[in-house]
Amino acid sequence: MFYKDERLALFIDGANLFAAGKQLGFDIDYKLLRQEFMRRGKLLRAFYYTALLESEEYSPIRPLVDWLQYNGYTMITKPAKEYTDSTGRRKIKGNMDIELAVNAMELAHRLDHAVLFSGDGDFRPLVEALQRQGVRVSVVSTIRSQPPMIADDLRRQADSFIELDELRDVIGRPPREQRPERDNGAEG
Numbered sequence: 001m002f003y004k005d006e007r008l009a010l011f012i013d014g015a016n017l018f019a020a021g022k023q024l025g026f027d028i029d030y031k032l033l034r035q036e037f038m039r040r041g042k043l044l045r046a047f048y049y050t051a052l053l054e055s056e057e058y059s060p061i062r063p064l065v066d067w068l069q070y071n072g073y074t075m076i077t078k079p080a081k082e083y084t085d086s087t088g089r090r091k092i093k094g095n096m097d098i099e100l101a102v103n104a105m106e107l108a109h110r111l112d113h114a115v116l117f118s119g120d121g122d123f124r125p126l127v128e129a130l131q132r133q134g135v136r137v138s139v140v141s142t143i144r145s146q147p148p149m150i151a152d153d154l155r156r157q158a159d160s161f162i163e164l165d166e167l168r169d170v171i172g173r174p175p176r177e178q179r180p181e182r183d184n185g186a187e188g
Helices: 014-024 030-040 062-070 097-110 121-132 152-157 164-171
Strands: 007-013 042-052 074-079 081-084 090-093 113-117 136-141 160-163
Touching: 007 014, 007 030, 007 097, 014 042, 014 136, 014 164, 030 042, 030 062, 030 164, 042 062, 042 097, 062 074, 074 097, 097 113, 097 121, 113 121, 121 136, 121 152, 136 152, 136 164, 160 164
Parallel strands: 007 042, 007 113, 042 074, 113 136, 136 160
Antiparallel strands: 081 090
């Protein structure tokens, strides 16, 4: 439930939202996402959180980060850390939970409604703290994936749960069509 005159902010856990969309089989169109929530209320800020691998020449997420920065999103990034686990596999760690929580708490006194795009149960205490300050909190994630992408305790704590799959028609990027092979004019 959204009210037209309420002040709202989006807090997007980039890795979590990407994984949820991938599990559901669609890509997010961030222009449409921002427009949808501008329609639902007075959008003060749309934060997007992601860790970036700085050791690589090209990062596949870099074009998205640049586009978001130029199109109304407040980007919060930090360098991801690479390490090798006990089995010798290369792993990447880039948790943005603290940055998201700090921004949400700093903005709480200016908000009526916070929209958290994450299913991470670590955010349950943040949701509770925002609610104590009078902020309504909606959580966007999915229960339609196997396993569900939202922690049960986070879903229970939120004022409302928005199923990401139900936003597919509103914020989903249309699938890319396969280009038909061109007829080069040769007759057989």
